Amino acid sequence: MNTNNNVYTIVYTTVVVVIAAAILAIAAMALKPRQQANIKAETISQMLTAAGFSSKEDLAKLGNDQILAMYSDNIKTAFLIDAEGNKTDELETEVSSIELQDNLKVENKNIASGNPSLPVYVFEKDGAEINVIPCYGAGLWGPIWGYIAFDADCDQILGAYFDHESETPGLGAKIKDEAWFREQFKGKKVDFEHPDNPFAIVKGGAPAGDASKVDAITGATMTCNGLDAALDNWFRAYIPFLQKKAGAAMEDDCCGEDGCEDCDHDHDHGHDHNHQHNHQEG
Amino acid sequence: MNEDLKKTLLNPIFKGNPITVLVLGICSSLAVTVQLKGAFVMALSVIIVTGLSSFIVSLLRNSIPNRVRIIVQLVVVAMMVILVDQVLRAYAYSIDKQLSVYIGLIITNCIVMGRIEAFALGNKPIPSLLDGLANGAGYGMILIIVAFFRELLGSGTLFGLRVLPASYVPNNLVILPPMALIILGCIVWVQRSIQKDLQEK
Numbered sequence: 001m002n003t004n005n006n007v008y009t010i011v012y013t014t015v016v017v018v019i020a021a022a023i024l025a026i027a028a029m030a031l032k033p034r035q036q037a038n039i040k041a042e043t044i045s046q047m048l049t050a051a052g053f054s055s056k057e058d059l060a061k062l063g064n065d066q067i068l069a070m071y072s073d074n075i076k077t078a079f080l081i082d083a084e085g086n087k088t089d090e091l092e093t094e095v096s097s098i099e100l101q102d103n104l105k106v107e108n109k110n111i112a113s114g115n116p117s118l119p120v121y122v123f124e125k126d127g128a129e130i131n132v133i134p135c136y137g138a139g140l141w142g143p144i145w146g147y148i149a150f151d152a153d154c155d156q157i158l159g160a161y162f163d164h165e166s167e168t169p170g171l172g173a174k175i176k177d178e179a180w181f182r183e184q185f186k187g188k189k190v191d192f193e194h195p196d197n198p199f200a201i202v203k204g205g206a207p208a209g210d211a212s213k214v215d216a217i218t219g220a221t222m223t224c225n226g227l228d229a230a231l232d233n234w235f236r237a238y239i240p241f242l243q244k245k246a247g248a249a250m251e252d253d254c255c256g257e258d259g260c261e262d263c264d265h266d267h268d269h270g271h272d273h274n275h276q277h278n279h280q281e282g
Numbered sequence: 283m284n285e286d287l288k289k290t291l292l293n294p295i296f297k298g299n300p301i302t303v304l305v306l307g308i309c310s311s312l313a314v315t316v317q318l319k320g321a322f323v324m325a326l327s328v329i330i331v332t333g334l335s336s337f338i339v340s341l342l343r344n345s346i347p348n349r350v351r352i353i354v355q356l357v358v359v360a361m362m363v364i365l366v367d368q369v370l371r372a373y374a375y376s377i378d379k380q381l382s383v384y385i386g387l388i389i390t391n392c393i394v395m396g397r398i399e400a401f402a403l404g405n406k407p408i409p410s411l412l413d414g415l416a417n418g419a420g421y422g423m424i425l426i427i428v429a430f431f432r433e434l435l436g437s438g439t440l441f442g443l444r445v446l447p448a449s450y451v452p453n454n455l456v457i458l459p460p461m462a463l464i465i466l467g468c469i470v471w472v473q474r475s476i477q478k479d480l481q482e483k
Binding site: 002005006008009012013016017020023024027031034035037038039041042060166169 | 313342346347348349350353354357358360363364365368370371373374375376379383412
């Protein structure tokens with residue numbers, strides 16, 4: 001048979017491609033449940049890392065089931081909020097049926113259209129609440145996302161964890177790999193006063209004492225800009241909720257974004273106030 | 283025949299090693315050799331991909347239209363690579379996250395296409411399968427040797443277990459890709475001093 005015939009060539013390549021596509025489709029369908037379970041456990045372990053329950057390295061040694069159990073044991077409640085920061089729906093936290101709002105890509109679009117359904121995961125550690133919220137945006141090559149943990153009255157950031165799909169290893173990938181980068185988020189605050197730029201990752205170093213700025217990574221300008229935009233975008237969407245939580249603490253607080261050290265006393269006062277408030281509710 | 287098969291199987295491991303002699307697949311051998319675990323999975327993935335795609339292409343070799351043979355080979359190789367990636371994502375997620383970029387790049391690994399063009403197109407399926415597996419193994423062996431030194435000196439561990447005393451200060455240079463190239467150079471040096479016929483006059 002003449003294998004260089006045009007018709008033969010077209011039919012042959014078509015058949016080969018269709019067979020390959022069919023094999024891949026079957027494999028993808030068969031493996032999907034396992035892959036999704038892995039992704040869910042990965043998402044949860046990122047949250048647990050941000051909230052300071054464990055480190056990513058330690059969690060990587062655990063099986064999916066153990067990670068889900070750890071989540072279920074430590075979570076108090078998880079719910080969705082709307083653009084005004086009002087609770088709209090509860091998320092299941094029972095270990096057998098954990099629900100996550102992890103389609104951040106869709107929510108990222110919904111934030112832009114003003115109709116988001118944003119998740120808040122409230123963990124409990126040593127009697128204190130930890131509120132974990134996600135962020136999502138575009139890096140240099142692909143999506144980047146992360147989880148940020150706030151203290152009980154959403155005043156201070158307790159920890160953060162970032163991940164990416166395909167940032168350059170050794171440069172942009174450092175948002176995930178370099179511990180110092182996420183460590184600097186500890187103790188920082190979201191600048192409620194400036195909702196257009198509530199948080200900044202500053203190239204060339206953040207000014208000392210500025211509570212809502214952190215250092216950028218050398219050589220990863222595009223990734224850092226992307227992460228900065230993602231944080232701004234998502235923090236802005238969460239500000240109504242965060243402010244509600246901060247509530248009393250913010251009202252009699254003299255300092256907004258500047259985070260002047262002198263005001264620490266007032267902050268403590270705010271904490272106390274909030275705690276009393278919580279007790280009344282309880 | 284048996285002698286031929288033996289040669290097909292053993293030649294790529296040492297005398298005709300794809301990395302040190304044919305100098306193919308250098309890029310990924312620099313990238314995934316920081317830790318033994320990653321190198322091991324990468325080696326295994328490449329062995330599977332080169333073996334099975336050589337086998338499949340060899341089965342098809344008489345029917346492939348000559349004008350589009352590279353495209354057909356690419357379809358086969360790409361399919362194998364995606365399958366490996368999907369299986370890793372389901373069964374070894376943390377490793378897949380580390381390697382996923384490089385697994386995708388197996389498609390462009392010259393060893394795979396090189397062996398298909400040079401061997402599988404002109405040989406029966408079984409020898410082609412063995413040739414693919416052996417070339418993958420030759421590649422994997424170098425990967426594991428490089429990763430052994432890099433993990434040992436760069437992190438003081440092997441397969442994540444600490445072997446050097448805690449007082450050992452890890453050498454950060456070893457973690458960086460340039461050091462992989464230097465180690466690779468040393469391996470080529472050792473091989474060429476053993477195998478004199480590889481030395482250029």
